[in-house]
Amino acid sequence: MADEEKEQQKQGEMEELPVILQLRPVPAITPVEEQFLKKFRFLKAWESSMPTELFLTTYAQSVRVLLCHGGTPVTADTIRCLPSLQCVIATSAGLNHIDLTECRKRDIAIANAGDCYSENGADYAIGLLLDVLRQFSASDRYVRQGLWPVKGAYPLGSKLGGKQVGIVGLGHIGSEVAKRLVAFGCSISYNSRKKKPSVAFPFYSDVRDLAANSDALILCCGLTKETYHIINRDVLLALGEKGVIINIGRGAIIDEKELIQCLMQGEIGGAGLDVFENEPDVPKELLAMDNVVLSPHKAVLTPEAIVSLQDLLMANLEAFFSNKPLVSEVKDE
Amino acid sequence: MADEEKEQQKQGEMEELPVILQLRPVPAITPVEEQFLKKFRFLKAWESSMPTELFLTTYAQSVRVLLCHGGTPVTADTIRCLPSLQCVIATSAGLNHIDLTECRKRDIAIANAGDCYSENGADYAIGLLLDVLRQFSASDRYVRQGLWPVKGAYPLGSKLGGKQVGIVGLGHIGSEVAKRLVAFGCSISYNSRKKKPSVAFPFYSDVRDLAANSDALILCCGLTKETYHIINRDVLLALGEKGVIINIGRGAIIDEKELIQCLMQGEIGGAGLDVFENEPDVPKELLAMDNVVLSPHKAVLTPEAIVSLQDLLMANLEAFFSNKPLVSEVKDE
Numbered sequence: 051m052a053d054e055e056k057e058q059q060k061q062g063e064m065e066e067l068p069v070i071l072q073l074r075p076v077p078a079i080t081p082v083e084e085q086f087l088k089k090f091r092f093l094k095a096w097e098s099s100m101p102t103e104l105f106l107t108t109y110a111q112s113v114r115v116l117l118c119h120g121g122t123p124v125t126a127d128t129i130r131c132l133p134s135l136q137c138v139i140a141t142s143a144g145l146n147h148i149d150l151t152e153c154r155k156r157d158i159a160i161a162n163a164g165d166c167y168s169e170n171g172a173d174y175a176i177g178l179l180l181d182v183l184r185q186f187s188a189s190d191r192y193v194r195q196g197l198w199p200v201k202g203a204y205p206l207g208s209k210l211g212g213k214q215v216g217i218v219g220l221g222h223i224g225s226e227v228a229k230r231l232v233a234f235g236c237s238i239s240y241n242s243r244k245k246k247p248s249v250a251f252p253f254y255s256d257v258r259d260l261a262a263n264s265d266a267l268i269l270c271c272g273l274t275k276e277t278y279h280i281i282n283r284d285v286l287l288a289l290g291e292k293g294v295i296i297n298i299g300r301g302a303i304i305d306e307k308e309l310i311q312c313l314m315q316g317e318i319g320g321a322g323l324d325v326f327e328n329e330p331d332v333p334k335e336l337l338a339m340d341n342v343v344l345s346p347h348k349a350v351l352t353p354e355a356i357v358s359l360q361d362l363l364m365a366n367l368e369a370f371f372s373n374k375p376l377v378s379e380v381k382d383e
Numbered sequence: 384m385a386d387e388e389k390e391q392q393k394q395g396e397m398e399e400l401p402v403i404l405q406l407r408p409v410p411a412i413t414p415v416e417e418q419f420l421k422k423f424r425f426l427k428a429w430e431s432s433m434p435t436e437l438f439l440t441t442y443a444q445s446v447r448v449l450l451c452h453g454g455t456p457v458t459a460d461t462i463r464c465l466p467s468l469q470c471v472i473a474t475s476a477g478l479n480h481i482d483l484t485e486c487r488k489r490d491i492a493i494a495n496a497g498d499c500y501s502e503n504g505a506d507y508a509i510g511l512l513l514d515v516l517r518q519f520s521a522s523d524r525y526v527r528q529g530l531w532p533v534k535g536a537y538p539l540g541s542k543l544g545g546k547q548v549g550i551v552g553l554g555h556i557g558s559e560v561a562k563r564l565v566a567f568g569c570s571i572s573y574n575s576r577k578k579k580p581s582v583a584f585p586f587y588s589d590v591r592d593l594a595a596n597s598d599a600l601i602l603c604c605g606l607t608k609e610t611y612h613i614i615n616r617d618v619l620l621a622l623g624e625k626g627v628i629i630n631i632g633r634g635a636i637i638d639e640k641e642l643i644q645c646l647m648q649g650e651i652g653g654a655g656l657d658v659f660e661n662e663p664d665v666p667k668e669l670l671a672m673d674n675v676v677l678s679p680h681k682a683v684l685t686p687e688a689i690v691s692l693q694d695l696l697m698a699n700l701e702a703f704f705s706n707k708p709l710v711s712e713v714k715d716e
Contacts, residue, residue, distance in 0.1 A: 347536075
């Protein structure tokens, strides 16, 4: 067979591969794209010279699956351009970038990152909590600035063991957080949409009550209409002047302006924040505070997590095209 | 009774209280000194205008107990000035500031901080390990320097779960470290003076072998002649270019010059250091490294630990003067 014929045949085979739409790049896929291209064909909206809407309507009939990164909005308008869409596969744990109402209306299945991030997220929450209580970042700055020989011992932090820790959102990540906290000798209680029958930790249906009974709150929930600004001034005041708040969920779970006020007034004790309302912009008031640990939204990401995610994405895509249930379908967001 | 007589009587009673020598201030006692003064009389060498040796020989006959802070050397010369000394009570876990050989020769009992610091020390070791692996201090600097919006995402760290962690010194603190690491999904092995029959983790009699089989080493042992520079270039090379070393023991357990060389050459992956060979001076080469977390020797200290220590010191002193065994006697250092 001549080279040209081979190329044509390859082209023909490729076009027969199932189509997967990407609106913007999906970084987790890039390093292993070759593996996916053996089984699927990627339609990359951002590589086309067409305006996105025209691109979507042009390919609308062939698109049954949309694969999306956590930072990529999947709006109702986008979904309406895609009448054949049956499945959205997200590389994130949180789904606040996807118009879930529109998906539910159309009976579009949704998969998230499942359990890929849980252990990393939990490790990170514990790390932030330890950092706020025992001042790793602040005392590392102190040493690097040469202050130890000049000013002497750094002020003491506070012990983690014995603390009452409230977990907001006891899903994959929250459960892993609880497991770790038990080993540190903490007492645990939690808030979530509903009480979990299989969990023995005390449940608080109201997050303010949870805060009032906690030395530290760890936010592990997704961002939804219900959790938007769920941590408001009342909750922060209930947490109290020695209380610590850790956020590895989404920035807007906390009313950030109120958080800053409470920190400036000494109405809460400290904060460990991986997420912010207007990332990557971090409110400048926080930058000067030693009782705050600031992290650039990376709680769940490690090379190990990305490898599990790549496997999971492949498994979800293969399941979809074999008419099997998605491996990490999210049903009740 | 006239005031003068009362004063004389009080003075007389005080002089009958058991005497405890302090060579230098013991900071843990200061906030609760009143409680101790109800039962004991402190002889404070540093408050006397006499040269220390003269002071010691003047009071030599009355001194059966010496109470000392971790930073206060208790030399053979000091001990020889005190022929009635029967007991040294240290506020530290490590005893490298005390001439143990001289104490053993004289059959002087020694008590340390027992279990007061174990949980805090273990929390701190885990915090340092998480910080090196998941880059809390380094990425906090990144955010504070305003680099997130400019340079984008911070490079990924590495997952703690699944790591093989070697613990050097499986005493009070090391055992608490192991308990926490299990909850993070790590595999554990250890090195100590001898294999512990009650412990199921793999034991390595040679610390180089332990390093060769570990992704991270955590140093929780005391500083003795045997552990001085036990972490040398060979051990560091065995740990390898992705390996991480955490030290909450004493600075001189590591050959610090070799550690710096290995870090500069990329021969190990990173380090979390609470202790240094010449504290509070930290080698300047370390100050610029992003894969190193620097801490001003505070792993075990929290207000909670100090309260337990105060209780323990009181219990040890009462035990000694009631001819009962010391609560936290160290027998086989």
